[in-house]
Amino acid sequence: MTEKPAIALIAHDLMKDAMADFARTHEAVLSGFSIVATGTTGQRVIEACPGLDVTALKSGPLGGDQQIGALIATGGVTLLVFFVDPLTAMPHDVDVKALTRLAIVYDIPLALNRATAEPLLRALG
Template sequence: MTRKRIALVAHDARKRDLIAWIGAHRGALAGHAFFATGTTGAKVRESHPELDVTPLKSGPLGGDQQIGAMIAEGRIDLLVFFVDPMTAQPHDVDVKALTRLATLYNIPFACNEATADMIVSSPLFAGGYTPRPADFGGYEGRRV
């Protein structure tokens, strides 16, 4: 098994769902390193003390940006962000930024339980899958 670095984020109305999802996939998730925003991280550590969870700041206080920076630095292999589509989020721009960075840097990104289920049950999750790295040569070499 390749130890993956997994970012965990959940809107308030979805935190219980994320905790339950982790419990349902305890075996597949064991041995990986987790980075979680504020309250999400505290709840994950409380419910699953066997997991290696590094807490970050609360999302609206910069935790989303911390995860974004980790993605840009190549230090996150998977982003699991249980989004609440029914509640307006004051930091919606942070959600959009994480979505953009996960897409830009070509890392797996689950924003709901079904997608997260598919990712952790895939043979690629347990194996040594490495996504094709993003190529920014054209962008970085452009003339301004």
């Protein structure tokens, strides 16, 4: 039996509602994947879609971004969906840049907004 591929979900604070809505809208497709998410984002997705296989890691600034980065580097993530809030300064901006860099280096699809995430998810599902 093969393990389900993993999708990483991350959302800045003001984008967490949008991520929960994205998960609800695409719950059927997401059910074919394991989901890894940073702490609060993961909890919000679990609340929105209790039937999904979601692992909530640490909060992004407390190491969750690095945990997801490690999964990308070891081939454990198929798609990174990171709903970024471009209008709010983020003290852990270097972590965001590191994740986008890893997605590029390891050649995995990266979506920074819903308009990109939806067609990528459809292509994988």
